[in-house]
Amino acid sequence: MTVTLADVAARAQVSPATVSRVLNGNYPVAAATRERVLKAVDELDYVLNGPASALAASTSDLVGVLVNDIADPFFGIMASAVQSEIVGPGGRAGGERLAVVCNTGGDPERELTYLTLLQRQRAAAVVLTGGAIEDEAHVAAVAGKLRRLSEAGTRVVLCGRPPLPDTDAVALTFDNRGGGRELTEHLLSLGHRRIGYVAGPEERTTTRHRLEGHREALAGAGVTESDDLVVHGPYDRAAGHAATVELLGKDPSLTAVVAANDTVALGACAALREAGLRIPEDVSVAGFDDLPFSVDAVPALTTVRLPLAEAAARAGRIAMGREAAPPGGVDVVRGELAVRGSTGAPRGK
Amino acid sequence: MTVTLADVAARAQVSPATVSRVLNGNYPVAAATRERVLKAVDELDYVLNGPASALAASTSDLVGVLVNDIADPFFGIMASAVQSEIVGPGGRAGGERLAVVCNTGGDPERELTYLTLLQRQRAAAVVLTGGAIEDEAHVAAVAGKLRRLSEAGTRVVLCGRPPLPDTDAVALTFDNRGGGRELTEHLLSLGHRRIGYVAGPEERTTTRHRLEGHREALAGAGVTESDDLVVHGPYDRAAGHAATVELLGKDPSLTAVVAANDTVALGACAALREAGLRIPEDVSVAGFDDLPFSVDAVPALTTVRLPLAEAAARAGRIAMGREAAPPGGVDVVRGELAVRGSTGAPRGK
DNA sequence: TTGAAAGCGTTACCAA
DNA sequence: TTGGTAACGCTTTCAA
Secondary structure, eight states: OOOOOHHHHHHSSSSSHHHHHHHOOOOOOOOOHHHHHHHHHHHHHHOOOOOHHHHHHTSSSEEEESSSSSTSSHHHHHHHHHHHHOTTTHHHHHHOOOEEEOOOTHHHHHHHHHHHHHHHHHEEEEEESSBOOOOHHHHHHHHHHHHHHTTTTTTEEESSSOOOTTTTOOOEOOOOHHHHHHHHHHHHHHHSSSSSEEOOOOTTTHHHHHHHHHHHHHHTOOOOOOTHHHHOOOOSSSHEEEEEEHHHHTEEEEEEEEEEEHHHHHHHHHHHHHTTTTTTOOOEEEEESSOHHHHSSTTOOOOEEEOOOHHHHHHHHHHTTTSSOOOEEEEEOOOOOOOOOOOOOOOOO | OOOOOOHEEEESOHHHHHHHHHHOOOOOOHHHHHHHHHHHHHTTOOOOOOHHHHHHTTTTTEEEEEEEETTTTHHHHHHHHHHHHOOOOHHHHHHEEEEEEEOOOHHHHHHHHHHHHHHTOOSSSSEEEOOOOOOOHHHHHHHHHHHHHTTOOOOEESSOOOOOOOSEEEEEEEEEEHHHHHHHHHHHTTTTTTTTEOOOOBBHHHHHHHHHHHHHHHHTTTTTTTOOEEEESSSHHHHHHHHHHHHHHTTTOOOOOSSSSSHHHHEEEEEEEHOOOOTTTTTTESSSSOOHHHHSSTOOOOOEEEOOHHHHHHEEEEEEESSSSOOGEEEEEEEEEEEEEEOOOOOOO
C-alpha cells in the first residue's frame, strides 16, 4: 500500500541501510549512490515513517512546548520563537522537528498529563514556559517527571520559571522581581503615590516575584498609601477589568495602575475608560510584558520589556544542545526598562 | 533500561497481548486480570511507547493543526478549541490525543512542508485553519497532499477555508462574504458614505470574500464614494496601522473604517488616535472577527461575530468522526451580526 | 562505501 | 477470556 524504505532501496538498487543513511545524512555515502537514492525517493513520492524511525532510533523529532494559555499572545510568541529554533541535526533534509504546543490552562493536572504524553512520544525536547505553580507536591511531581524524561534522553528547558534542583533541566529565567521593582520605581519617580496593583493568580512564581518587586519599590520609597491596593486574578482581560473596578472602588483617587501582565493591562484600560477616566491624563497604566499589540493599543503605556522572543529562541537552542548550557544550568534574562510616550505624572491635587 | 510492555506482563503474570488489551480497552478482559495489570503498570511506572504503538497500529494519536499565525489570538482560540475536542476513542485511559500546532506564517511552502511532516507522523487528523492561498498550483499541491493523507487514514478538516473538490476533506466554512456585506450595510444604514476598507493580504480567500461582501453592500446602496478607499496588507497590527494612515491620506474626510480582521482593527484604531481622531465620534471602526480583546479594547466597536471556538470545536468533532460529516462534506457557519455600544453616525458636515 | 541482519516495543490475528 | 507470535518500517552494529 504505502511506499516503504525497502521499495526505495529496490528501485535504487541498494540496500535499505544505504537508503536510511542517505536520508539521515549521518554516514558517508558515495555521491552517485546518493543521487540514485534521492531520485528513487522522489519518483516514489516516499515519505519516511516517523513512528518506525522513532522506534528504531528511540527518539522522535517532536518537541513539546507547554504553555499556560495558548489564546494569550504572550505564549503565541513563545511558541513561534521556539518553533523557529528547533531544527535539529540533519540540516536541510531531515532536520525537521515538529513543535507540539500543549495548552495546560495553568492546570497542574494537565501539566503532568502532557508531560506523560510527551514522554510517551519520546519527545526530543520539552520546553515549559511561563510561571510555575508554587505547590510543593506539584513541584515535586513535575521535577520527578522531568527527571524521568531526561533519563530517557529528552532535553528539558524551563523558560520563565525557576530552575528545578536535582534536575538537569536548563532554566532560562526572567528577572520578574527586578522588573517589577523598576516599573513601580518609575511610577514613583513621576510622583505617583496611590498606585493600584493588579496581580496575577496566587501561587504562581511570576505573580509572587513581580509583586515582591512592586513592594520593594514602595518600601524603598517609604510609600505606604498603596499597601492595600493589590488585587489578584487570572492573567486575562476579564480579570484585569474586574480587578481595576475593584481597585477604583477601594480608592477612587488612585493615579496609577500596574498590571502584572499586558493582557491584564488591556482589561484595566477598558475598565478605566468605562469609568470615564482618561489614560494617561487621569490614570497611568503600566503593563509588564511587551506584547506587540500593547505597544500602540494603549498609547503612552509604560512597559518593562522582556525580550521574549529572543529568550524563547535561546531556550530552543539550548534545548537542542546547539548552544552550551549556561553554568549551573541557569541563565537570567534581565528585564529592560522602556518608557514610551507621555505617561504622565499624577494629576494635580 | 526503560520499562516495556513485556516487563509489565511478566509482573502481572499475563501475556503482553493482554496488557495491550487492558491499556487500549478495546477487547474484553476479566476484571481481576485488568486489576492485576493496572497494578503492575502503576508499580513499574510504565509509560507506553508511542512510536512503537503507532508503528504497529499504523496510526498515531497526533492531530496536526495548521495556523497562519500562532501569535494571533484568533488562531490561539482555534487551536485551543480543537485541542479540547480531540480526545479519541479509548475514553478515560488511552484516549489522549496530542495537538501539534504548526505555524505556517501564511507561507505556501511551509504549509506543504508541515503537511509532509504530519504525514510522516501518521497523524490521526489534520485541521487546516484560516483563509487559503488562492494560487492554482499551490491549491493543487495541497489537494494532492491531502488526498495522500486521507488515503493513509488521516482525517482532514478545513476550518475557515473553502472545500477542496476531489478530496474527502470535511470543510467548515465561515460566511465571509455575507458577514462582510452585513458589516458595511450596517455602516451605510448609519449614514456613512466615505468608508475606508483595510483588506487582508492579496490572494487569500478570506480577503477576497470579505471584500466582495463589502463591495456588494456599497453597490447595493448605490454608493460610489468609497470605491477607491481600499488598501491591502497582512493580517496584523502594523499593517492595520499603515493602511489607515494611507487611507487618511487619500481621504481625510472618511467617517468610517472597516478592518478585515480584529488584529488589523486594533492597528487602525491606533492610527486614528495618533491622528487626533476620536473613536467613534470622529470615525467609526468596524472589525470583522470577535476576539476577546477586541470586545472592550475598542469601545463601541461594531463586530460581526464568528463563533470561532464553537466552529473549531465542531471541526475537531468532525475530524474525530464523533459527529457525522455534513452532506457533501461541507458546512457553513453563518456570520452573526452584533452591534455593540454607541457606534456613531458620521459627524455632521 | 555498502550489505546483511538483529532488534526496537506494540498490535492484532489466530488458536486455544 | 487469554496466549503465542508474526508483522510494522526503520536504525544500527558487524562484516565485507
